[in-house]
Amino acid sequence: MSKLKHSVTLYGFGPEYMTGQQSLEDILKQVKAIGADGFEIVSPQMINGHPNPSEEWIKRFVDLYQRLEMTPVCYSIYVDNGKHKGRFLTEDERLTWTINEMEYAKRMGFRIVRSQEGLLAGTMEKLLPYAEALDLHLAVELHGPHTPESPVFREFERLYERTQSPHLGFVMDFSSFLSGAPATVLNPLPDELCHKELLHKIRRLYETTEIPVEQLNQQILDEGGDEVDIYVAQKKLYTDRHGKMGSDYFRTSPDYDGFRRYLKYSQYMHGKFFHVDENLVSEGIDYPGFIRIMKEENYRGFVASEYEGGRHLPGITQVEEIERHIRMLDKLWEEA
Amino acid sequence: MTLEERLKKAREILEQPMIMGNPAGPIKAGSLQNHTVCGVTTGYTFQLNNLSYRGIWLSTFEDIRIAVDGKEVPQEYIVMELKGMKLPIRDLGGHSEMFWGAEDVCSLLVYQIGGLPAGKHRIAMDFVRRNDFGHTVGNGTDGYEEAQEFLNPLHIHGEEEMEVVGK
Structure with missing residues (x-):
């Protein structure tokens, strides 16, 4: 029986890293101890010297993960449309920015590059030859408040239908498929x-x-x-929506059909979660339902454990949360 | 607590502007010091904490105000120091390739002959900043009128009482 491939995104360790409490090496060692099959890094968060890291830094980083016998999988990049007051990025900016990031991803040994919908399908198509030449899978992340039916994502879907290239795809984030609030959501309130x-x-x-x-x-x-x-x-x-950011809760009807459709173009997924309880249940996200679909569709890609529940003060550490998340996914995969 | 008091408290907790990844507030505690050149003190400086869960672009700052001990500092005397450069704070929007990464030290330097007198000072900061990214999309100015996340930037306030250290 096939086994689910696990990744851990270092994103969840952002607060420790940004406040200087933990170094990249400290974080990688913790992730290594969790025992996932690979890891994901957020480029503007932990790549020192971003957007143009030095040769020395790249060498040290590659040496570090090789010494720890870890596998780089996903390099997360952005389309920073907030950079200029009064306008989004232009196509020249999106195109050259993304090629630059793809080159660094390649040099550091990653094979999946996660970008955002702000890239736009037309620019994505122009990037396909670069993804092929560099042998990378370039994917846009489907994240709340968007759903598979959002017009901007339907355009990507049409591009993928037309090109049928394994070099382009989606990274679905479960924030687009939430049923309700996590069990820990009220913890910060006295x-x-x-x-x-x-x-x-x-x-x-x-x-x-x-x-x-x-x-x-x-x-x-x-x-x-x-x-x-x-x-x-x-x-x-x-x-959990705040203006144009955050996510909606879809109660009993998250878009299961859209999830199934987008799986065809997915090699990596963001297993967003806020809390997994001691019975390996993550309330607010229908993991059993989605894992069943993944198994039915013979999904062979990764699921990254992407923890975002620290602000809800769960009373256990992030590492414990991620370990539970991986155990939960394996259990559901086996039962599905 | 009365119902009104509970409602007020709940609002305070649930309606704080989100500075992702920065529970400490924008001003780095204990970082205030006078700025001295050849024995002449020409100002004072303090450091900022990272303002997001990732590095940010300096061009996303739309406005920065500083008040020291309740008195607003004239903006024309304030520069942001990053990567060895000193940028006037009212001109940050023009520096669209300046990236403040997690490991970079970012400071505000206020020119003021004599600096601050020894002792404690309350530094208050108000800044207005766009998110680096959003979920409304478009090309150039096309559709930008929909981009509420950029058209309505975050207003963040922070205060810190600090003692002038060093010379």
């Missing part, structure tokens, strides 16, 4: 501020049913809650 037990009940009802929000709010009031609980529910349980 207990005396709201009725947490009641709110957790509402959270589960929101995730697993289609009971209208107005009815859930009424239930809060009927069961001893008040205005504060309704405020918290609206802010944290019914959505």
